[in-house]
Amino acid sequence: MFFSPAISNICLGLSILIFVSGLISRKISFSFSKKTLKIYLLICTPFLLTFISFLNSYDTIYSLDFLWLRAPLFVLPLMILNLNNIEKKDIDYAFLLYVFAAFLATVISYVNAIKIYFEHGLFLDPNLTRDYITPIQHPYYGIFTLVAIITLYFYGSIIKQKKVRVFLLVFFSVGVVLSTSRTAILLLLLFLVYTIFSFFKNHKTYRLLVLGSLGVIVFLSVSNTVLKTKIINTLSYWDSPRAWLWDNSYKVIKYSNHKLTGTGIGDFYRIKRSPEKFIHSQRGTYGYNPHNQYLEFLITNGIFGLLYVFTMLYLLYISYRSKTVYTVMIVLIISVFSFTECIFNRQFGIQLYSFFLPVSLILATKKQ
Incomplete structure (x- = not known):
């Protein structure tokens, strides 16, 4: 989970290998209930939004990097939610x-x-x-x-x-x-x-x-x-680089010609710019990491980016209704952290979301 990103890639590869072996040996089976399927689709919302933004990008080759980076959002929840014989131990x-x-x-x-x-x-x-x-x-x-x-x-x-x-x-x-x-x-x-x-x-x-x-x-x-x-x-606005980035993102959204479908993720990040060398502009500049996951989805997916907001709100509702405090706190941490970081642009953020979210929701559903 920590240290070198290579470790996370190795662990992901081993997990997929073990999962496929389990399917072949029939020790693991796909048996989505209606409720589990709904949870899985909710968790996969960020990956689905990224896939749509990939298709909407003119620079599809560059946007493939983001699709590959976020693949665990699709794979890991699928594996975790299908572990039917999982026990408390x-x-x-x-x-x-x-x-x-x-x-x-x-x-x-x-x-x-x-x-x-x-x-x-x-x-x-x-x-x-x-x-x-x-x-x-x-x-x-x-x-x-x-x-x-x-x-x-x-x-x-x-x-x-x-x-x-x-x-x-x-x-x-x-x-x-x-x-x-x-x-x-x-x-x-x-x-x-x-x-x-x-x-x-x-x-x-x-x-x-x-x-x-x-x-x-x-x-x-x-x-x-x-x-x-x-x-x-x-x-203080003038002393907060994140506020500059949020303001830049707001301007990009405001003056965008693609408010409905958004600017493809490959096009927005085609030229990556360092926040440490931030330059203010009247209409916003592409390439700056918004440091806000909600804003990034609004930029890259347009109005459909609001699906991530609704997803987190609904997951909070499910967690609260289950009366599982641990699950509520995990969803709350991810929701709040998404305000200050684009968590799906780093492997550690993807690991946080794709592992702890399905595990905590399993705990909530088992309690119910």
């Missing part, structure tokens, strides 16, 4: 492996952060974090570590020792702060609010420890000058 084992991977990534981040502090005398500096500290892009590291916290909190049975669980929750919480990702830190604070309400409903000692530890995390986030400045700059 299987999910627990998968979650345990994930927590272990998150632990390794966080250890690396700790070591790098300490090294950078002694070399530069800076702590929680976003630029240094981006370049030297986290093993993957720092916003994705922050979100993946947050998912590890939530997974460990709701499925504590994967680690029997309570003290170890508390240590890992605190350890990962500091890791989220080390990521300097505003979105991940904000979602961590929302999780803190949830745990406070849960504490008053269910008085358990170890949850009190978690609350106290998360309180320390909040203090670190607010008291650190560099990180606080980054958060405050979000509210």
Whole structure:
């Protein structure tokens, strides 16, 4: 899940090989119920939108790269939702492996952060974090570590020792702060609010420890000058590169001649431009990553890009109706993260969506 993108490609290839072998040996079978099929089609919405945008591109050769990159959005949910004999112990084992991977990534981040502090005398500096500290892009590291916290909190049975669980929750919480990702830190604070309400409903000692530890995390986030400045700059247009990119995307949509069908994804990204060398224009400029998945689909798919918005809203509704808090939080994390990143332009975002979304929805449907 972490580190080199080559690892994710190898894992995807092995997964497909195992799945095909299971089909041949009849240990795995396609048996979509009406409800499961509906969930699968909902999850596949981003891939279907990308496929339509691919067909709508004049530069179809270049747009093939995006179609291939997003292929796991079509393949992995198909595999996961067809694992009919999956049991709780299987999910627990998968979650345990994930927590272990998150632990390794966080250890690396700790070591790098300490090294950078002694070399530069800076702590929680976003630029240094981006370049030297986290093993993957720092916003994705922050979100993946947050998912590890939530997974460990709701499925504590994967680690029997309570003290170890508390240590890992605190350890990962500091890791989220080390990521300097505003979105991940904000979602961590929302999780803190949830745990406070849960504490008053269910008085358990170890949850009190978690609350106290998360309180320390909040203090670190607010008291650190560099990180606080980054958060405050979000509210100031001229100091926020993301706001520039969102404004550019709005202009591209506003002045587009293809508002209904959108500009093909291959055409929009034909010339990729660096946000670090952003140039303002009156009508918007192609090639800048919008850093907002909803805006990107509106650009590349026109009015049909709203399907992604409706998909996430409906998945939130399904999750809420199932009363499975873990599923609600996973869908909420992906929905909020989509506001600040084009998650389907990076393998780690695709992994987050195509693995955790179907697994969490399986948990929700099994509960029902």
